[in-house]
Amino acid sequence: MLPTILTAQRPHFEALAKAWQSAGAEAFVVIVNGFPLVSWPPYADAEEAVLVENIWAGHKKVGELRVIGLSSAEARAHLQTEARLISSLIQANENLQGVTAQLIDTQDQMLALYDLTQATREYLDLNTVLEQMARETTRLIKVEATFIMVQRPDESWLIKQYPEPILDLVTLEHMLDIVQTTGQDLLLSEEEVESAHTDIRDLLLMPIQIRESGQAALGLVNKIEGDFLSPDIKLARAIAEHAGAQIENALLYQKSLEQTKLQTEMELAQRVQLNLLPRQQPSVVGIDFWAGSRPASQVGGDFYDFLQQEGRPFTFTVGDISGKGLPAALLMSMTRTAIRAKVHDIPVATPEVVVARSNTELYDDFTEVSMFATIFVGQYEPANRQILYANAGHSPVIYCPAGGSARLLEADGTAVGILPTSFSENQRLTFAPGDVLIVATDGLSEAHNTRDEMFGYDRLLRLTESLANESAQAIAESLYQTVNEFSSGKSQDDDQTVMVLKGI
Amino acid sequence: MELKTRQVNDVAVLELEGRFDAHTAAPVRDIFQEITSQEPACIVVNLANVHFVDSTALSALVAGMKRSRQLGGDLRLCNLQPPVRMIFELTRLDRAFEIFTGEAEAVQAFGPQVESR
Numbered sequence: 001m002l003p004t005i006l007t008a009q010r011p012h013f014e015a016l017a018k019a020w021q022s023a024g025a026e027a028f029v030v031i032v033n034g035f036p037l038v039s040w041p042p043y044a045d046a047e048e049a050v051l052v053e054n055i056w057a058g059h060k061k062v063g064e065l066r067v068i069g070l071s072s073a074e075a076r077a078h079l080q081t082e083a084r085l086i087s088s089l090i091q092a093n094e095n096l097q098g099v100t101a102q103l104i105d106t107q108d109q110m111l112a113l114y115d116l117t118q119a120t121r122e123y124l125d126l127n128t129v130l131e132q133m134a135r136e137t138t139r140l141i142k143v144e145a146t147f148i149m150v151q152r153p154d155e156s157w158l159i160k161q162y163p164e165p166i167l168d169l170v171t172l173e174h175m176l177d178i179v180q181t182t183g184q185d186l187l188l189s190e191e192e193v194e195s196a197h198t199d200i201r202d203l204l205l206m207p208i209q210i211r212e213s214g215q216a217a218l219g220l221v222n223k224i225e226g227d228f229l230s231p232d233i234k235l236a237r238a239i240a241e242h243a244g245a246q247i248e249n250a251l252l253y254q255k256s257l258e259q260t261k262l263q264t265e266m267e268l269a270q271r272v273q274l275n276l277l278p279r280q281q282p283s284v285v286g287i288d289f290w291a292g293s294r295p296a297s298q299v300g301g302d303f304y305d306f307l308q309q310e311g312r313p314f315t316f317t318v319g320d321i322s323g324k325g326l327p328a329a330l331l332m333s334m335t336r337t338a339i340r341a342k343v344h345d346i347p348v349a350t351p352e353v354v355v356a357r358s359n360t361e362l363y364d365d366f367t368e369v370s371m372f373a374t375i376f377v378g379q380y381e382p383a384n385r386q387i388l389y390a391n392a393g394h395s396p397v398i399y400c401p402a403g404g405s406a407r408l409l410e411a412d413g414t415a416v417g418i419l420p421t422s423f424s425e426n427q428r429l430t431f432a433p434g435d436v437l438i439v440a441t442d443g444l445s446e447a448h449n450t451r452d453e454m455f456g457y458d459r460l461l462r463l464t465e466s467l468a469n470e471s472a473q474a475i476a477e478s479l480y481q482t483v484n485e486f487s488s489g490k491s492q493d494d495d496q497t498v499m500v501l502k503g504i
Numbered sequence: 505m506e507l508k509t510r511q512v513n514d515v516a517v518l519e520l521e522g523r524f525d526a527h528t529a530a531p532v533r534d535i536f537q538e539i540t541s542q543e544p545a546c547i548v549v550n551l552a553n554v555h556f557v558d559s560t561a562l563s564a565l566v567a568g569m570k571r572s573r574q575l576g577g578d579l580r581l582c583n584l585q586p587p588v589r590m591i592f593e594l595t596r597l598d599r600a601f602e603i604f605t606g607e608a609e610a611v612q613a614f615g616p617q618v619e620s621r
Binding site: 370392395410418457 | 526559560
C-alpha cells in the first residue's frame, strides 16, 4: 500500500526530498520490505542513514523513511512528523477502500435481488415462484445447489431443489427444526452434515419468515470456490427476506384462488339445487296448492317436490337434509331422486312404503357422512277427500281444519338415515274444503330475531289460524312476510320452505 | 358453547352448555370421534344446560350414537330441557336415542354392560 501512495503522491514525496536536500541532507530514501523503493538522489546508499522513522498501517510496519547526512534532534522530529502523516494517509486510504468494497457489495446485492425479483415477479403460483427462486439463488450466490422448503397452510411441505434433489425430507426437516428452534442461520461443514451425504462439503441454511403461515427455509449447498463468507451470508439473508415476501404473496394468491373456486362451486350447487325444485305450481282437483323455497346464503338441504301421474294419487313431499353446504346439496338431490323413483316404480306406493324403501336405500350413504333427512310424504285421495301421509321426523307440519284450531302433526318415525328400519306408518287426515295443511321446514320455525328469540311453533300455529281463510299462495306469502319481519336484521341461516294445501 | 368431559367408570360423560348448533357442533363431533376410536364407546351427553339444538347438532349426536353402537357401546342422553325435548319428540329422535331424566341414571344403565368387559 505504501508503493500505491508513493505512485499517487509522487510530486509531494519529491517536494519532501527537495526540502531535506536544501536543509543539508545528502539523500532522502523510502524503504519497503528492507529495500529502497525510491531515493533522491537516485541510488543513494541508505545503509548509512542516521535518521530512520517507521511508517505504519495500523499496527503493521509497511516501510521506512531514511534521511542521510543529518542527525540533529530537530531533523529527527521533522522526519517523525512526516512519517506519521504518511501513516495517517495510508490509514485513510485503507478506510476508503473498505467503504468502497462495502458499497460494491451492497450494489452487487441490490443487483442480485433485482435479478431475483425480475425472475420471479411474473409468477404467482407458489411452485413456479420457488423453482425460479432456487435457480436464481444458485446462480447469484454461486453454489452447486439450492433448496427452498415451505410449509403449506395444510402443514404439508413443498420443497424445491435446484438443479436436482440432494437431501431427503427427513434430513431437511431435522435441519429445519434446528434453524427454527434457534432462530438463527445454520452453517454446516462437511463433517457436520449427515455422513450419508458424502457429496456435501458445506451447507448454509437460514429460516425464511412468513407471516401467518408455517415454517420455511432457504438452503445453500456447496459454495463454489471457497467458503461461505460474510458477503455470501449477507446476500443469502437478503434473498431469504425477499423470498418470505414472495412466498407470502403466492400463498395469498392461492388462497384467494381457492376461495373463488369454492364460491363458484357453491353457486353452481345452489343453481343445480334450485333447478331441481318444481318451477310451476300443479293444478289438482279439490286442492289449492302452493309451494316455494327461499334458499339461505349458504347452500342448504331443503327440497320439495310433487308428482302427478295418470292413474296414481297426487303425491307431494317436503324434506330437509341436516347440515349445510355441498354434502347437504348432494344428499338432497339423492333423496329427491330416491323418493321420485319409489313413487314412480312401486305398484302401490303409499307414503309409508315410499319412506321405508327410501330409508333402506339411503341409510348407508347417510351413515357414511353422518347426516340424515327429515321427510314428509303425502298423497291426496280425491274420492274420499282424505290425505294419506307418512312423516319421518319432519317438522313443522301444521293442520288446521276449517274454522278449527291449528295443530302440529307430529312425526311417528325418525328421519331417514338414522335407524336402519323406518317406523313411519301411513296416517289419514280428512281434507274437506277450507281445511289447511302446511308442510314447512325448520328454517321457518327456528328463525331468530335480534333478541335471539325463536319464531317458534306457537306463533306459527296462531298465524295459520289467522290466515286460514286466505288462498294457499296468500297463506305462504304471509308466512314468509311475518317470519321475515320477525327476524329482520338477522341473516337467514337456513333454507325456508313452505308448502300449503287448502281444500276447495 | 361450553363443553366439559368427565369419565365415570368406563362411561364418558359430556356436559354441554349453551346453544348447540351448526356453529358449535364441530368440537362435539371431534370428541365423539375420539371416544369412539376405542371400546367401550359408552357416552352420556348431559344436556341440562342446552336450550337449543339445530339439525347440525342433532346429526352430530346421531353420528356419535351410530359409531358407538357399531362398537357395542351407546350414546345416551339425559336432562333434556323442554324446548330440546320437544325437538326430539317432534322429530321422533326419542325413538332413536335412549333418553334418561338424570345423569346418574344414564350412567348406571350402562352398568352390567360395562362391568362385563
